[in-house]
Amino acid sequence: YDYGTMSPSMKVCLELLVRTSRSFAAVIQALDEELRGAVCNFYLVLRALDTVEDDMSIPNEVKVPMLKNFHHNLLDPDWKFMDSKDKDAVVLQEFPHISKEFRALPEKYRDVIWDVCAKMGNGMTVFLERKVDTLEEWDEYCHYVAGLVGIGLARLFSASGLEESSLGMDTALANRVGLFLQKTNIIRDYLEDLNDDRIFWPKAVWSKYRPDIGDFAKPEYQQEALACLNELITNALELIPSSLHFMSQLHNQSVFNFVAIPQVMAIATLERCYNNPKVFSGVVKIRKGEAVRMMMGSSSFDKVKAIMKHFVVQIKARIPESDPHSKQTHSLCQKALSLC
Numbered sequence: 001y002d003y004g005t006m007s008p009s010m011k012v013c014l015e016l017l018v019r020t021s022r023s024f025a026a027v028i029q030a031l032d033e034e035l036r037g038a039v040c041n042f043y044l045v046l047r048a049l050d051t052v053e054d055d056m057s058i059p060n061e062v063k064v065p066m067l068k069n070f071h072h073n074l075l076d077p078d079w080k081f082m083d084s085k086d087k088d089a090v091v092l093q094e095f096p097h098i099s100k101e102f103r104a105l106p107e108k109y110r111d112v113i114w115d116v117c118a119k120m121g122n123g124m125t126v127f128l129e130r131k132v133d134t135l136e137e138w139d140e141y142c143h144y145v146a147g148l149v150g151i152g153l154a155r156l157f158s159a160s161g162l163e164e165s166s167l168g169m170d171t172a173l174a175n176r177v178g179l180f181l182q183k184t185n186i187i188r189d190y191l192e193d194l195n196d197d198r199i200f201w202p203k204a205v206w207s208k209y210r211p212d213i214g215d216f217a218k219p220e221y222q223q224e225a226l227a228c229l230n231e232l233i234t235n236a237l238e239l240i241p242s243s244l245h246f247m248s249q250l251h252n253q254s255v256f257n258f259v260a261i262p263q264v265m266a267i268a269t270l271e272r273c274y275n276n277p278k279v280f281s282g283v284v285k286i287r288k289g290e291a292v293r294m295m296m297g298s299s300s301f302d303k304v305k306a307i308m309k310h311f312v313v314q315i316k317a318r319i320p321e322s323d324p325h326s327k328q329t330h331s332l333c334q335k336a337l338s339l340c
């Protein structure tokens with residue numbers, strides 16, 4: 001970076017990026033110059049929107065219009081929100097710096113960020129009133145908060161000229177790339193979300209095993225908890241072919257690293273969570289050393305396929321005979337391995 005020529009608001013944005021994202025700050029900063037500012041702003045704008053969604057101290061009658069109209073704040077140099085209690089409240093307090101950087105971006109990037117922000121904000125309100133019930137609604141919610149990010153990123157990559165224009169046109173594929181990350185987060189964060197009285201596990205699935213999702217945290221219901229966990233992980237494993245297909249189309253090294261590292265971290269997380277009772281007593285995180293090794297080893301498609309293969313083999317090797325979805329899990333592992 002050339003800190004000397006960087007505008008004061010860009011300096012603030014870089015600090016906000018590093019402060020609000022352990023997992024994305026490094027890979028965003030490593031993007032080629034042409035994309036870095038746009039993707040950094042895309043992240044901060046959506047993190048600010050998500051901070052409104054996540055802030056349980058904001059009542060729904062205030063939150064709904066705030067989310068629906070959030071994208072208009074991008075054009076208001078003075079807009080900020082000082083009353084958030086969320087862990088990332090700082091992005092709402094410093095929003096004038098974020099919106100200033102947005103307005104300085106080329107129009108082709110502003111159009112993508114504006115469009116995704118509007119659609120995500122509107123989508124979030126849909127699930128403020130009602131919980132995620134069916135697997136279709138699980139896909140719908142994840143589309144709003146992460147699928148749209150994948151679609152927006154693919155459009156930014158194509159618009160930059162660093163990737164083919166066809167990438168930005170296959171919205172169904174880019175959507176699935178985002179779903180893979182969000183479903184992994186939701187599966188991993190069972191206990192954290194339960195403690196916040198937030199449920200993102202689809203009710204149509206967990207209610208097959210227990211009438212109250214809180215029961216999974218009780219040792220006497222460990223079998224039901226693991227069966228539900230394994231079913232949701234199996235659902236997420238369906239997305240591996242799309243993840244690989246998306247990555248196979250990337251030509252720019254910095255874009256490849258940016259896409260591959262979160263995907264590799266996701267399959268590693270799913271493997272750590274599979275049939276693991278610790279999901280219900282704490283948060284299963286990848287150790288820093290292991291994460292660094294994976295980041296270093298994700299620089300080419302062949303290397304990423306080797307890492308994917310490693311984790312899918314681990315899952316396949318420990319599918320319990322008694323698990324109600326063992327056949328689906330086994331055949332999805334086979335399918336994924338055939339592509340690695």
Ligand SMILES: O=C(O)CO[C@@H](C(=O)O)[C@@H](OCCCCCc1ccc2ccccc2c1)C(=O)NCCCCCc1ccc2ccccc2c1
Nearest residue numbers: 024042043046047050145146149150177178181182258259
């Ligand atoms: O509050 C938290 O800390 C976690 O919030 C989760 C939640 O509230 O569900 C949840 O908030 C979702 C709404 C805001 C999305 C913000 C975002 C995230 C990553 C980005 C990466 C690059 C550019 C823009 C990005 C925007 C969250 O952060 N989930 C993490 C998984 C979603 C990642 C989105 C995504 C999708 C496709 C991608 C493809 C390639 C590289 C990164 C990708 C990143």
Ligand SMILES: [Mg+2]
Nearest residue numbers: 050051053054
């Ligand atoms: Mg959040």
Ligand SMILES: [Mg+2]
Nearest residue numbers: 050053054145
């Ligand atoms: Mg959220």
